[in-house]
Amino acid sequence: MPKRTHESPLKSTDRPYLALGLEGSANKLGAGIIRHEVDGSSTVLSNVRHTYITPPGEGFLPRDTAVHHRQWALKVIEDAVTISSVSMHDLDCICYTKGPGMGAPLQSVALVARTLSLLFNKPLVGVNHCVGHIEMGREITGAQNPVVLYVSGGNTQIIAYSRQCYRIFGETLDIAVGNCLDRFARVINLSNDPSPGFNIEQAAKKGKRLVPLPYSTKGMDVSLSGILTATEALTYDKRYRPNDSPRNGDDEDCFTSADLCFSLQETVFAMLVEITERAMAHIGSKEVLLVGGVGSNVRLQEMMGTMAEERGGKVFATDERFCIDNGIMIAQAGLLSYRMGFQTPIKMSTCTQRYRTDEVHVAWRA
Template sequence: MEVDKSRKIISLGIEGSANKIGVGIVDQDGTIYSNPRTTFITPPGTGFMPKETAEHHRAKVLTIIKQALEEAKMTLDDITVISYTKGPGMAGPLSVGAIVARTLSQLYNKPIVGVNHCIGHIEMGRVVTKSENPTILYVSGGNTQVIAYSQNRYRIFGETLDIAVGNCLDRFARIINLSNDPSPGHNIEQMAKLGSRYIELPYIVKGMDMSFSGMLTHIEELVTGKKTSQTKKQQQEQSGKMQIEETYSKEDLCYSLQETIFAMLVETTERAMAHCNSREVLLVGGVGCNVRLQQMMGIMAGERGGSVCAMDDRYCIDNGAMIAYAGLLEYKFKGQTGMRLEECTFTQRFRTDEVDVIWRND
């Protein structure tokens, strides 16, 4: 069906805050015309570094823009506003999206909007799942937050005290040398399905906040068999005899890690739901498409008479459409004006609760 471009606000969004570079085209009704992306994948046992990731994005971004326009059957002349990820994220990759967005804005005389990456995830989740005012669990490689909306801000009820859930999973995948294709978290999820024995791990919830670094250190010791001399001495004193080192399968370790982490997330999310008298949970961020997390959250929400609003990897994982839609909302409700060129910067730190959510008044 031909799009009546003259009557619609159409946003092109560029997302490149981490190892994915994506471009999406969305209109004011939330219709997604295209949403291609590509991922920088490194060898097993390694992570992605900012410099190499930025080089990947520079090599791919123009091709992805062309692909997005072709899939949408549009040209840049049809685009109303250019949106890009302003932050948070890795500086090198973020710079690619910001520079390309500024260039397109100048070449085609289009207004430009810098988008908070976290807000992009939330608004994409709301438009795709049709959830009105949910409690939000945002879980990704760089962020772990329990969020609820109040008075034109997304308020953070709880968050990680150290590393994010996705970062914990990624680092564990490197420890056991799992493939990064298509993603470490996906491969842990598949291996966890083969595990059956639960291994007790540190469960650290402090009020509404969570900690994952101690759990990661503990499970690394189980994999490598390395323990501090003090720990070994304490164990020997408690048992009165030498300890026999136990071996654990990768499948059981993946299973135990997922179950422990997800239980912590469910606990804190339930408390936020109770406080807000909420009946919906929206899962966003790359880890949000994990089926086991959706199941566990669904059990909790069901017991409260509520439900889970979840998405698959098309929209949970970083993508251009989420940036396009969030940028469109800001552009529309600011009176269809973009940012001044000198404001079109990027930042590695940009908290969810710093954004004035002008498009909501509920």
């Protein structure tokens, strides 16, 4: 991984630092161990994840997701420790997702983190899920001071760093982009394995026709509930062919589910590119960093890359190992915070469902 730059106020040390990160804010349970080397670089020692998958057409409920996390926590953590070839006694701290996210899954993982902290007498560090995505993205890609597009199932934000805080320039006014895609996948009965968003992406590659859909940017913000409603309504249109059967000369005006997936992606991603470009122009940045589960979408990366190239800039993105929720991103952000002297007392190791990105003191950046 890239070395941290001169902008980091982290003190140099004569030994490596180790952290275990636990993530469980939604349907993915993750555990990862990271090591900060003496020279300032980082090494991912393990990154294990297990996903709660529901039948096609169904979402995941907080209660059932929490049960999944409790059932798999021991196995996932044991695998992470085994793969990393370190002992729990070697860790400097244990990091967990404090929020934002779904209440019951968050509480399940926090309980596991508290238990481990007490069992092995290790400091506990609560981490903002969004900041975890950003710091892991910066570490993996080497992006210095990018405009961050954070897009996932529960969050859609345009973010830039200033004065030890990640400032939110724009965000969704209603539902997140990942939630928009996932809900439409349920409407057309796409599988949730490995994820509905991934299967929307694959279906969109087969789309041939761009169906007009509402385009709703409001300054630096976006609204996605309207485009979702409009796309769902088109599945009741007499021109709709749900089985993706080939067109013939009599139904040139018809469209398939693949066409709708293609149209939904193209329209929503165009909205995201627009507000990202505005943020780049505002702060004078030439870098864009894509984080969050939707950030691994290849089509979004292509569209953002075209815009950035026209501005003489560059897009930084990672694959599903680090874009999709994982424990290693919590370990990375938590260890940065721990090395600046921050710890979460056991009695304060609670969860916050609405934990804003701009509420975090980013002490490790100058």
